[in-house]
Amino acid sequence: MKSVVKQEVLALNGDEAVAYAVKQSDVDVVAAYPITPQTIIVEKFSEYVANGEVETEFVCTESEHSALTACLAASATGARAFTASASAGLALMHEMLFVTSGCRAPVVMAIANRALSAPLNIHGDHSDTMAQRDSGWIQMYVENAQEAYDSIIQAFRIAENLHVLLPVIVGLDGFTLSHTLENVQTLSDEAVKKFVGTRQFPKVMSHEGKTVPFRLDPENPMSMGPIALPNYYFEFKRQQEEAMRNALSVIQHVNEEFGKISGRSYGDGLLDPYMLDDAEIAVVCLGSTAGTVKAVVNELRADGVKAGVLRMRTFRPLPVDGIVDALRKVKAVAVMDRSMSFGGSGGPVFHEVRHALYDLPAHPYIVNYIYGLGGRDTSPTQIRQIFEDLRGIVQTKRVESSVKYVGLRE
Amino acid sequence: MTAQEKSWKEIAPAGVCWKPSTKFLTGDWKTYTPLRDLEKCTRCLLCVLFCPDGAIRWNAQKGDIEFDLNFCKGCGICANECPTKAIEMKLE
Numbered sequence: 001m002k003s004v005v006k007q008e009v010l011a012l013n014g015d016e017a018v019a020y021a022v023k024q025s026d027v028d029v030v031a032a033y034p035i036t037p038q039t040i041i042v043e044k045f046s047e048y049v050a051n052g053e054v055e056t057e058f059v060c061t062e063s064e065h066s067a068l069t070a071c072l073a074a075s076a077t078g079a080r081a082f083t084a085s086a087s088a089g090l091a092l093m094h095e096m097l098f099v100t101s102g103c104r105a106p107v108v109m110a111i112a113n114r115a116l117s118a119p120l121n122i123h124g125d126h127s128d129t130m131a132q133r134d135s136g137w138i139q140m141y142v143e144n145a146q147e148a149y150d151s152i153i154q155a156f157r158i159a160e161n162l163h164v165l166l167p168v169i170v171g172l173d174g175f176t177l178s179h180t181l182e183n184v185q186t187l188s189d190e191a192v193k194k195f196v197g198t199r200q201f202p203k204v205m206s207h208e209g210k211t212v213p214f215r216l217d218p219e220n221p222m223s224m225g226p227i228a229l230p231n232y233y234f235e236f237k238r239q240q241e242e243a244m245r246n247a248l249s250v251i252q253h254v255n256e257e258f259g260k261i262s263g264r265s266y267g268d269g270l271l272d273p274y275m276l277d278d279a280e281i282a283v284v285c286l287g288s289t290a291g292t293v294k295a296v297v298n299e300l301r302a303d304g305v306k307a308g309v310l311r312m313r314t315f316r317p318l319p320v321d322g323i324v325d326a327l328r329k330v331k332a333v334a335v336m337d338r339s340m341s342f343g344g345s346g347g348p349v350f351h352e353v354r355h356a357l358y359d360l361p362a363h364p365y366i367v368n369y370i371y372g373l374g375g376r377d378t379s380p381t382q383i384r385q386i387f388e389d390l391r392g393i394v395q396t397k398r399v400e401s402s403v404k405y406v407g408l409r410e
Numbered sequence: 411m412t413a414q415e416k417s418w419k420e421i422a423p424a425g426v427c428w429k430p431s432t433k434f435l436t437g438d439w440k441t442y443t444p445l446r447d448l449e450k451c452t453r454c455l456l457c458v459l460f461c462p463d464g465a466i467r468w469n470a471q472k473g474d475i476e477f478d479l480n481f482c483k484g485c486g487i488c489a490n491e492c493p494t495k496a497i498e499m500k501l502e
Contacts, residue, residue, distance in 0.1 A: 104423040165423060204422035207430040214423065223427045235418035236425055242418075 005191045005261055012184045014145040014177035015040035018084065018110045018170070020184075021152035023048050024192035028079035031059035031070035035089040036122045037174040038112040042084055064089040068096040068107070075105035076224055078215035080156060080199055083107065086174060087114035090128045094135070100167050101136025101240060103225040104214075106159030106199075107167040109137075110152060112178040113287070113338075115374045123375020124174035126286065126338040130348045136240050138168040138247055139316040141286040143272070145182040148172045150264055153187075156196045157254045163246040165202070173288040175375060191261060244317040251314055270319035272311040273326050275301060279308030281390035282327065284353050285336040286312050289371075289378060293336075296383040307387050312349065323356040332365040332390040333357075336406075338372045346370075346403045365393045371406035382406050437465075440484025442499040444477055450496035451475075457488035457497065 012020060018041045022030065030049075032042040049058040057074075061067040064085050071081040085093060090111055100107055111129050115121040129139055138158065142148045148170065155168040172178055187195075201213035204222070212220040228236055248270065255269025266272045274294050276282060283293050290311035300307040310326050312319075327333055335354070337347025344351065350368035357363045369386055372378045386406070393399055422428060458466045458475060465481040466488060468474075489497040 102424065202423070204426050205428045207427040214426065223425075225425045226427060228425050231415055232421070232425075235416070235421055236423075238418040239421070239423055 004263075005187060007185045007187055007262070009183050010186050011181055012145055012149070013040065013179050013181050014142075014148045014172045015112060015179065016044050017145040017149040017182075017184050018152050018172070019044035019048070020186060021149045021192070022082050023054055024187070024189050025082075025153055025156050025196045026080065026193050026198075027054070027056050027082045029057045029059065029071065029074035029081045030083065031061050031067045031074070031081070032083045033061050033064045033067045033085070033089060035064070035086050037114055037124070037178040038084045038086040038089070038110065040178065041110055041112070064092040065096055068093045068100060068109075071107045071109075072096060072100045072103060072105045075100075075107050076103060076216045078199060078201065078213075078217070080160075081105075081107045082109070084110040084112070086112045087116055087122075087128045090132060091116060094132065097132055097135035097137060097167075099225065102236065104165040104240075104243070105167060106156075106165055108152065108155040108159055109167065109169050110148070111169050111171045112174045113141075113171045114174040121374040122174070124176050124338075125373045125375065126171070127340070127373070129169060129171050130339040130341075132169070133316065133348060136166065136244075137316065138164075138166055138244070138251075138314070139171065140168065140251075140314050141171045141312070142177065143266075143288055143290050143311060145172075145177055145180070146184050146264070147266060148177060149184050149186065150258060150262065150266075153192055153196060154251075154254045154258050157257075158247060158250055160199050161246075161250045161254075162200060162202050164243050164250050166240070166243050166247060171287065176288045185262070185264070187262060195258065195261060247317050248319060266313050267311070268322065270312075270314040271322045271326055272313050274309040274311070276308035276310060276326055276330075278306055280306040280331045281333075281387055281394065282308040282310055282330045283334045283336060283383070283386060284310045284312060284327075284349065286315065286338070286349060289336060289338070292378065292380055293383050296380050296387065299380075300384075300387055305387070305391070315349070315352075318352055318356070320356045323353060324360060327353075327357060327364055328360055330364045332367070332393045334367050334369055334386045334390055336369050336371055336386075340370055340373070350403075365390075365397075365399050366402070367393065367399050368403045369406050370403065376407055378406055435480045436463075437478075437480040437482055440482055441502055442484035442486060443479065443502055444482065444484070444486075444488055445498045445500050446475075446477070447496045447498070450494045452494055452496075454493065456491050456493065460487050460491045462487065
């Protein structure tokens, strides 16, 4: 794809790329509390504020719970709000994650994915966001700093779409992406501002019987998310599910629109397949690991092995139809999980992919690889072994163990 | 779902109220009803101040207080605070 606007290459790590995207996205309120490996995002952003480069209200809070509460309140008044966190910080937000999605507040949050204590570990894995899977937030995982920049800009458009109105998490792997310097193509301030646009509001009927924009406004008072008893609560949850369904096509559309101005798009926005059309064996994964897997696939392809990758860019909403279409012809699939569901039969990504394939008349063989917990490195050699295992499964027509651990000392 | 209740497609998002809370009668939650002894009551209005639900009001025209049983939860705070013990909580 060709870019239609002039772009500038900046040397940015993943966190700085996020901060730069937020700077350009005309954000009204940023409320945050520092936590490694996210800290650079809000640290960098507070510099923009101090230098007068943005007009954003920057709120230093005493906890992550308060940071998200401030963002929710700002968003409810119609402001565009952003925050960032990781690990224990995200865990502390847990209660407010549900309140934010339930209030249909389109807050955007970057998560520099990090392991959860105990034992304490500051390095990258997906335990933090996977633990918030059912909080009603859209979840996207990026492969590199460039995609972190691009996805934050897209996230505001997705979140604020009137058919969606849901908060969005953009996850970038802690340290691997958050702290690694890359060349990042950046759009002009004007191009981003135009792409993101200004917030629009659906019309709702208030308790005064007036039809007013859906935002807290002293001129048109309304109650947002106050109480719903057994006779109504269920209906509000069904609305959130519908908004998630709507997000599927909105994410695709925004990815396409962004491609038109930047020359960059990520698969269909939901799934980013690589060499999958004729693949007999494939790996499904999220985040930066996809880069390593793609490099291994290139080597295998050079040796005549029909290997492919399906990177799941969007985890919530789950693109079930896309997963089925992408994997229906594959003979054996390895699903990589960078978190554990203790006592479950494999990790959360495995559960979802295996579930999605259930309705196929003939499923591929499917096996789960738990890897990279607490920032443990996953090498191309280990990925090559996974593909080797898949070839063995295809030959023997048998999965010996459905859950395996990569690089774990037995 | 009763006939008056709306489907998920008909309601505003985020639990935005389409009617004021004064239309949502909660008085049927109570198990105790306050009964006032008009002789003992000095109209000091402490019960009006203490009622957490605003269910006791001063009616200036009548020159007396009145209980709004549509919102009284029967908590008994009024009876507890009444300096002349003019309010009795009666089990319904």
